Amino acid sequence: xxxxxxxxxxxxxxxxxxxxxxxxxxxxLTTRRGVIDTPAFMPVGTRAAVKGLLPxxxxxxxxxxxxxxxxxxxxxPGPDLVRQMGGVSRWMNxxxxxxxxxxGYQVFSLGNPRxxxxxxxxxxxxxxxxxVTFRSPVDGASIRMTPQSAVDVxxxxxxxxxxxxxxxxxxxxxSDDLRRAVDRTLDxxxxxxxxxxxxxSPAGPALFGITQxxxxxxxxxxxxxxxxxxxxxxYAIGGLSVGEPHEEMVELLQDAVRDLPAxxxxxxxxxxMPADIVEAxxxxxxxxxxxxxxxxxxxxFAFTRTGGIRLRNGRYRDDExxxxxxxxxxxxxxxxxSYLRHLFMTDEMxxxxxxxxxxxxxxxxxxxxxxxxxxxxxxxxAAAAVLAVWKNESNRA
Amino acid sequence: xxxxxxxxxxxxxxxxxxxxxxxxxxxxLTTRRGVIDTPAFMPVGTRAAVKGLLPxxxxxxxxxxxxxxxxxxxxxPGPDLVRQMGGVSRWMNxxxxxxxxxxGYQVFSLGNPRxxxxxxxxxxxxxxxxxVTFRSPVDGASIRMTPQSAVDVxxxxxxxxxxxxxxxxxxxxxSDDLRRAVDRTLDxxxxxxxxxxxxxSPAGPALFGITQxxxxxxxxxxxxxxxxxxxxxxYAIGGLSVGEPHEEMVELLQDAVRDLPAxxxxxxxxxxMPADIVEAxxxxxxxxxxxxxxxxxxxxFAFTRTGGIRLRNGRYRDDExxxxxxxxxxxxxxxxxSYLRHLFMTDEMxxxxxxxxxxxxxxxxxxxxxxxxxxxxxxxxAAAAVLAVWKNESNRA
Numbered sequence: 008x009x010x011x012x013x014x015x016x017x018x019x020x021x022x023x024x025x026x027x028x029x030x031x032x033x034x035x036l037t038t039r040r041g042v043i044d045t046p047a048f049m050p051v052g053t054r055a056a057v058k059g060l061l062p063x064x065x066x067x068x069x070x071x072x073x074x075x076x077x078x079x080x081x082x083x084p085g086p087d088l089v090r091q092m093g094g095v096s097r098w099m100n101x102x103x104x105x106x107x108x109x110x111g112y113q114v115f116s117l118g119n120p121r122x123x124x125x126x127x128x129x130x131x132x133x134x135x136x137x138x139v140t141f142r143s144p145v146d147g148a149s150i151r152m153t154p155q156s157a158v159d160v161x162x163x164x165x166x167x168x169x170x171x172x173x174x175x176x177x178x179x180x181x182s183d184d185l186r187r188a189v190d191r192t193l194d195x196x197x198x199x200x201x202x203x204x205x206x207x208s209p210a211g212p213a214l215f216g217i218t219q220x221x222x223x224x225x226x227x228x229x230x231x232x233x234x235x236x237x238x239x240x241x242y243a244i245g246g247l248s249v250g251e252p253h254e255e256m257v258e259l260l261q262d263a264v265r266d267l268p269a270x271x272x273x274x275x276x277x278x279x280m281p282a283d284i285v286e287a288x289x290x291x292x293x294x295x296x297x298x299x300x301x302x303x304x305x306x307x308f309a310f311t312r313t314g315g316i317r318l319r320n321g322r323y324r325d326d327e328x329x330x331x332x333x334x335x336x337x338x339x340x341x342x343x344x345s346y347l348r349h350l351f352m353t354d355e356m357x358x359x360x361x362x363x364x365x366x367x368x369x370x371x372x373x374x375x376x377x378x379x380x381x382x383x384x385x386x387x388x389a390a391a392a393v394l395a396v397w398k399n400e401s402n403r404a
Numbered sequence: 405x406x407x408x409x410x411x412x413x414x415x416x417x418x419x420x421x422x423x424x425x426x427x428x429x430x431x432x433l434t435t436r437r438g439v440i441d442t443p444a445f446m447p448v449g450t451r452a453a454v455k456g457l458l459p460x461x462x463x464x465x466x467x468x469x470x471x472x473x474x475x476x477x478x479x480x481p482g483p484d485l486v487r488q489m490g491g492v493s494r495w496m497n498x499x500x501x502x503x504x505x506x507x508g509y510q511v512f513s514l515g516n517p518r519x520x521x522x523x524x525x526x527x528x529x530x531x532x533x534x535x536v537t538f539r540s541p542v543d544g545a546s547i548r549m550t551p552q553s554a555v556d557v558x559x560x561x562x563x564x565x566x567x568x569x570x571x572x573x574x575x576x577x578x579s580d581d582l583r584r585a586v587d588r589t590l591d592x593x594x595x596x597x598x599x600x601x602x603x604x605s606p607a608g609p610a611l612f613g614i615t616q617x618x619x620x621x622x623x624x625x626x627x628x629x630x631x632x633x634x635x636x637x638x639y640a641i642g643g644l645s646v647g648e649p650h651e652e653m654v655e656l657l658q659d660a661v662r663d664l665p666a667x668x669x670x671x672x673x674x675x676x677m678p679a680d681i682v683e684a685x686x687x688x689x690x691x692x693x694x695x696x697x698x699x700x701x702x703x704x705f706a707f708t709r710t711g712g713i714r715l716r717n718g719r720y721r722d723d724e725x726x727x728x729x730x731x732x733x734x735x736x737x738x739x740x741x742s743y744l745r746h747l748f749m750t751d752e753m754x755x756x757x758x759x760x761x762x763x764x765x766x767x768x769x770x771x772x773x774x775x776x777x778x779x780x781x782x783x784x785x786a787a788a789a790v791l792a793v794w795k796n797e798s799n800r801a
Binding site (some may be wrong): 054055056058059060061062080082083088091092096098099100324325327337341342343345346349350351352355356357359360361 | 451452453455456457458459467476480487488489495496497721723734738739740742743746747748750752753754756757758765778
């Protein structure tokens with residue numbers, strides 16, 4: 008592993024402040040398309056659309072960057088069309104910073120059909136040292152993904168930040184398999200960095216490395232250390248929040264963050280509930296993405312400053328109050344819990360739309376609150392207030 | 405029939421202009437909650453929600469009044485809750501003029517299961533001279549609707565304009581049945597007017613009478629004449645556009661409108677395609693409602709100044725143009741046909757949302773164009789331009 012990852016023009020991370028009482032950091036990420044204040048939450052726009060919301064509404068929540076999923080866009084409509092249309096960000100009229108994942112997580116999830124799934128048990132994917140071959144869930148076509156092609160697709164999608172192609176082992180995972188997954192992840196990270204530097208340095212996107220290693224501290228440490236020899240402009244922590252208890256995740260995260268360089272942004276992938284995010288920020292994570300605000304929003308669950316609200320509950324039938332008294336989003340300014348409940352009870356699209364809008368606003372307000380608390384030197388106090396609400400098991404989604 | 409319909413405070417219709425070349429009229433309808441320029445198109449908010457759109461978006465299309473369906477709101481959540489929440493308009497944060505239908509159309513549609521329906525053939529409703537008893541499609545409960553209760557429910561819903569409870573015969577319909585339906589419609593209209601004047605004149609809503617009579621000219625004339633003895637503040641034409649050819653509808657409409665008083669607003673219920681609307685305006689209709697812009701929007705069909713666009717068609721895959729070059733809606737300002745097609749191909753909610761938004765904008769632009777043409781004395785020219793596009797069979801939805 009000798010190739011170093013290119014550090015593209017226009018990309019940078021400025022560490023503004025590290026909390027004295029915790030390891031939380033205030034920072035600013037700069038990309039070609041705009042600035043992102045960290046700690047930051049990235050709404051998920053899987054198929055070049057944040058489910059239920061227009062880009063103007065996503066922006067109104069305070070979001071400064073969104074995520075799109077390479078796997079889904081590779082299947083439909085394919086990277087060539089997206090490139091022809093000017094890239095995801097322009098095509099979907101977001102026109103702001105965009106991060107794409109590598110597709111690894113989704114490809115490796117294909118092999119783990121959920122309990123009760125009616126899918127055939129025939130293997131949906133074959134992994135080898137050079138990549139993965141899998142059948143398209145859309146049309147059954149055989150698709151080959153390699154570290155190089157994952158970079159090619161993400162470059163075609165026009166992201167500002169792209170992710171290395173990693174092997175995401177299931178949880179739990181036998182230690183031999185876990186070690187092999189980490190070795191592959193490291194090898195593939197080097198191939199991604201080398202390929203990117205060949206095809207578009209220094210004008211291309213910033214490539215982040217991903218640490219794997221399941222719940223094995225030593226393996227994660229080795230992965231983090233070896234990745235750093237490639238000098239990525241940012242690092243992600245993958246393979247957490249995959250079913251392990253919250254406390255175990257938080258404990259492991261402490262060490263996982265400590266093994267990463269202080270001057271690079273740290274991204275905890277796919278996390279999570281408000282309590283997970285606050286704990287991760289406290290331990291030094293800068294970036295997050297998660298489908299929970301929109302998925303829960305579609306499912307009638309609202310995040311509020313006083314906990315979760317399950318709108319289908321009959322207690323809200325004649326509740327004239329807003330979802331959250333202190334929220335300024337369009338849902339809270341204009342609509343009562345009573346009306347929102349009615350929308351869900353009658354399957355009106357406006358229910359998922361409004362609660363998704365509110366939930367994303369809640370997440371952005373949460374992040375802004377943490378940033379303001381960091382700047383004011385009262386982070387632990389702010390964190391404790393959020394945790395007091397969300398550590399309560401009955402408030403979890 | 406001696407009771408006269410109350411003319412509530414704050415309601416009025418001002419006839420500003422009648423076209424010299426056609427029978428088209430420019431007018432202004434005033435309600436307690438605001439003014440509506442006519443000819444007007446009313447978006448349908450069946451269950452106190454225009455499907456897929458927030459009230460702020462509906463307002464941005466130019467709509468000045470919306471319609472809600474009494475039948476659906478009677479079933480869920482019921483009129484008592486809506487009244488407690490301040491009425492439909494406030495509850496859904498529309499806060500503008502609202503018209504409710506009487507529920508008659510839906511109740512009488514219950515007896516006509518569509519071809520291929522798996523519903524049991526047992527009678528879903530029983531009609532008698534005092535009203536209708538039917539089973540709730542939501543929970544099977546037996547529900548009784550009478551002219552009086554239809555008024556009560558609409559008053560509870562808080563509409564500015566309410567409709568008399570009418571019997572809507574199927575099409576085609578034996579002449580005896582048709583005559584009986586008209587007799588009942590007249591009797592029920594008198595009961596509605598009498599009941600409304602007892603419970604809330606002059607502070608209540610304006611009640612419109614509805615003419616029925618299928619495709620029978622003489623019957624429709626008698627219905628219109630007898631209704632006028634009740635002196636309604638507005639008149640609707642019901643039972644058209646129920647499957648008869650466009651030309652037949654337009655021909656019948658001419659007579660049906662002629663039988664109505666010139667100084668009262670005329671409302672053609674449930675119509676229609678752009679060509680239907682233009683023809684009806686030409687013959688003197690002032691108000692319209694229809695689910696087509698939103699239903700077709702959810703189904704990937706866009707109305708444009710050059711005709712219909714079926715977005716699932718592969719020809720739009722890489723079409724970088726907007727739905728309609730001359731449209732200023734958010735969908736046309738921000739998104740290409742290519743992207744909109746992608747949203748439908750991947751079942752993203754934003755597809756139905758954006759095309760519904762566009763279609764409602766198209767309908768409002770259509771009505772504004774007709775009003776401006778009327779004011780400028782070039783109505784026939786404007787009407788011909790729209791008809792040239794939409795009389796082309798391939799452009800019909």
